[in-house]
Amino acid sequence: MQVRAESSSEALNCRKHLNADILLMHTRKHIVVIGGGVAGMESAIHLCDMGYEVTLVEKQDQLGGHVLKWDFLFPDHRPAYEITNELCPSVEEKANIKLQTEVKNIVKQNGHFEVALSDGEILTADALLVATGFDLFDAHKKEEYGYGIYDNVITAAELEERFQNKIPIRTAAGKKPARVGFVHCVGSRDEKVGNEYCSKVCCVTAVKQAMRVKESLPGCEVFCFYMDLRMFGRYFEDLYREAQEKWGVQFIRGRLSEAAEDIDHRIIVKVEDTLAGRPLRMAVDLLVLLTGFVPSEGTKRMAAMLNLPLGNDRFIKPSDEHLRRNLTPVPGVFVTGASSGPRSISESISDARAAALEIAAWFNHQTQHAVK
Numbered sequence: 163m164q165v166r167a168e169s170s171s172e173a174l175n176c177r178k179h180l181n182a183d184i185l186l187m188h189t190r191k192h193i194v195v196i197g198g199g200v201a202g203m204e205s206a207i208h209l210c211d212m213g214y215e216v217t218l219v220e221k222q223d224q225l226g227g228h229v230l231k232w233d234f235l236f237p238d239h240r241p242a243y244e245i246t247n248e249l250c251p252s253v254e255e256k257a258n259i260k261l262q263t264e265v266k267n268i269v270k271q272n273g274h275f276e277v278a279l280s281d282g283e284i285l286t287a288d289a290l291l292v293a294t295g296f297d298l299f300d301a302h303k304k305e306e307y308g309y310g311i312y313d314n315v316i317t318a319a320e321l322e323e324r325f326q327n328k329i330p331i332r333t334a335a336g337k338k339p340a341r342v343g344f345v346h347c348v349g350s351r352d353e354k355v356g357n358e359y360c361s362k363v364c365c366v367t368a369v370k371q372a373m374r375v376k377e378s379l380p381g382c383e384v385f386c387f388y389m390d391l392r393m394f395g396r397y398f399e400d401l402y403r404e405a406q407e408k409w410g411v412q413f414i415r416g417r418l419s420e421a422a423e424d425i426d427h428r429i430i431v432k433v434e435d436t437l438a439g440r441p442l443r444m445a446v447d448l449l450v451l452l453t454g455f456v457p458s459e460g461t462k463r464m465a466a467m468l469n470l471p472l473g474n475d476r477f478i479k480p481s482d483e484h485l486r487r488n489l490t491p492v493p494g495v496f497v498t499g500a501s502s503g504p505r506s507i508s509e510s511i512s513d514a515r516a517a518a519l520e521i522a523a524w525f526n527h528q529t530q531h532a533v534k
Contacts, residue, residue, distance in 0.1 A: 194287040199227025201499025202293035204514035210256035217258040233325035237397040294460030296500040299349025299453040339447035346388040350454030361454030376409040455504040488517040
C-alpha cells in the first residue's frame, strides 16, 4: 500500500509537470522589448528562439543603438559593424520590429500590459523588457573644459565618428595636430555634476583612441589625463601597456581644472599632476573629452511610466544586484543592458541573454503556480 501511495503521488506530480509543459507550449506569450540596441536585439533573438512572440520597439529609423556610431571595439580592435551585421538580420527575421516608434503609455490590466505606441497601435503584452540604454553626458555642462566654446575641443564620440568615416585627424584650421590630449572621466566620478559613479568604459576608450591617433599621426605627442586608470576587463591592462610601450602614449594622473584657448587657437590645459606633486600647464592642438554614461531619456521615461525604482546613479535599480539583476519589483517588467547601469558591449550582450532566461523562468513559475 505504501508503494502504491508513493506511485500515485509521483504520477500526480508527473501529470502536474506535464500539464504545465503543455500549457506553456500552447500558450504563446507575447513580450515587448523596448529599445533596439545590442541588449534589446540579443534578448529578443533568444526569446524568439525559446518560442515566445516578441515585438521590438525602437525610436530610431534603424536598429543598433550607439554601436552604429563606433568604428572599432576594444580590446581586439574588431570593427563595430560586425556586431550589428550579425544581430540585425537575425532579430529582423525572428521578431516583429517597430522602427521610428516610441512607447507613449503603458497600462496594466487583467495581468497584461496595454502598450500604446506613437503610431497609434496598442500592443497587448504578457511581459515587458526595458532595454532603453544610456546617453552620453553633455560636455557643455563642463564649461571649464571649453566644449562648444573652442573649436579644438571635441568629444570621444566625435573623434570616433572621424575614425568611422575615414576623416583625417585635423584641427579646426585643417592642420595636423602636433599634440593631442585626452581627458578621462568627463561627467563621471564628478560630484559637481551629480554623477559620482564610474562609467566603466571611458578609460579603455581613451587608450584605444590614443593608440589610433598615434597610428595615424606617428609624430604626434599624445597625453591622457586621468584620475585613476580603471582597466578591469580582460586584456584591457595589455592594451594599456601597449599604448605606453609600443605607441608612446603618456599618462598624467590628475583631474583637469581648466582649458582655455590661446592666440594661436591651441588649447591650454591646467592640471594638477598628483604623481609629481606639482601643477602642470600644457598646450595641445586638440583636446578630446571622454564623456561618461547617463541614463537615456527613454530609460527615465520608462522608469517613471512603470514606477520602477532608481539607484543613486539614476539608472533603473533591479530587484537584487546579485541574484535577480534583470528582475524589477514590478511583476512582468524586466530590465537589461545599460538601462540598469554602465556596461560594455560584451557585458550588455551577456546581460541580455540572462534577461531572456529570467523572463522564461518567470513565465514557467507563473504557469506552474496556475496548475497547482
